[in-house]
Amino acid sequence: MKTLKNICPGILVCLAISIPSFFLGKLFPIIGGAVFAILLGMIIALFWTPNDKIKVGISFTSKKILQAAVILLGFGLNLSVVLNTGKQSLPIIICTIATSLIIAFVLHKAMKMDSNISTLIGVGSSICGGSAIAATAPVIDADDDEVAQSISVIFLFNVLAALIFPILGRAIGFDTTSGEAFGIFAGTAVNDTSSVTATASTWDSMWKLGSQTLDKAVTVKLTRTLAIIPITIVLAIFQAKKSDNNSVENSGSKKHSLAKAFPVFILWFILASVITTICISAGVSSSVFTPMKELSKFFIIMAMAAIGLGSNVIKLVKNGGKPIFMGLCCWIGITAVSLLMQHIMKLW
Numbered sequence: 001m002k003t004l005k006n007i008c009p010g011i012l013v014c015l016a017i018s019i020p021s022f023f024l025g026k027l028f029p030i031i032g033g034a035v036f037a038i039l040l041g042m043i044i045a046l047f048w049t050p051n052d053k054i055k056v057g058i059s060f061t062s063k064k065i066l067q068a069a070v071i072l073l074g075f076g077l078n079l080s081v082v083l084n085t086g087k088q089s090l091p092i093i094i095c096t097i098a099t100s101l102i103i104a105f106v107l108h109k110a111m112k113m114d115s116n117i118s119t120l121i122g123v124g125s126s127i128c129g130g131s132a133i134a135a136t137a138p139v140i141d142a143d144d145d146e147v148a149q150s151i152s153v154i155f156l157f158n159v160l161a162a163l164i165f166p167i168l169g170r171a172i173g174f175d176t177t178s179g180e181a182f183g184i185f186a187g188t189a190v191n192d193t194s195s196v197t198a199t200a201s202t203w204d205s206m207w208k209l210g211s212q213t214l215d216k217a218v219t220v221k222l223t224r225t226l227a228i229i230p231i232t233i234v235l236a237i238f239q240a241k242k243s244d245n246n247s248v249e250n251s252g253s254k255k256h257s258l259a260k261a262f263p264v265f266i267l268w269f270i271l272a273s274v275i276t277t278i279c280i281s282a283g284v285s286s287s288v289f290t291p292m293k294e295l296s297k298f299f300i301i302m303a304m305a306a307i308g309l310g311s312n313v314i315k316l317v318k319n320g321g322k323p324i325f326m327g328l329c330c331w332i333g334i335t336a337v338s339l340l341m342q343h344i345m346k347l348w
Helices: 004-027 033-047 052-076 079-110 115-126 130-140 144-171 180-189 193-207 212-225 228-251 264-281 286-309 313-318 321-344
Strands: none
Touching: 004 033, 004 052, 004 286, 033 144, 033 286, 033 313, 052 130, 052 264, 052 286, 079 115, 079 180, 079 212, 079 264, 079 321, 115 130, 115 144, 115 321, 130 144, 130 228, 130 264, 130 286, 144 180, 144 193, 144 286, 144 313, 144 321, 180 193, 180 212, 180 321, 193 212, 228 264, 264 286
């Protein structure tokens, strides 16, 4: 069992990287603190190899603190608001998530890509970028290189979306007197929360809409975040079956590993969401939960710093072509389906 003394040195290294990354993310929200952290970690790893004592803490940060970040993310979810918004946006969300996962699965088979990277890109593209990858990685036993590769791909298309979508929205005729339609589009077609915020805020600024678009986009994005729950549970079941099959092949006996593979931290994530919903319904201000949401973001940044330190940049660059192509296809597919569904539902 890891003691605090054993893990402290590695945690402090990750903390030292995450603090400047956090503030850089505030200055450049289109990029985000998590991306800065993983890049800084990768750069440091090129010139410094941590000893075994420090590696223990780095490993703890990339796994346990990452799970803690997902749990705290639940305090940002008011389920009553999410469900009300879901009545309008749920069909679009379901279709975009299904599209991304299907594209990722088909390309995984066609291009013979690593299954973990394919899963992380598919889930990250369809649900909520880095947060979804953070929730999924422990369930499928993804290593640091796989997580880093996936985060890098998601980041690329987050930036493109934030730059292109406001121009695209105007070109295809979104209503410029209201943020409703573009907010739904940004909330369903952009991957990461920080990029959703940047994209929606740009639309508000362009047409002087106050925070109409931003409020709608963020609420729709939170609705998407709930998809983390069924996705991780399904992946846990598949992971358990995979482990069982390996046990049969290696020892001839089947071991029931679902309990081990089940993402218990997702139950805590649900509990956090329920607590938030009950408290807000009872009259507690949502601002009470703001520190926990901020801590969640900071923990993700810390975990990304740890993952960056454990990544092989040369390997990532060498193997980057196929994941980027998969990310591009998922991104285009989600964008097209989001626009199509809104057109069918006469939202624009």
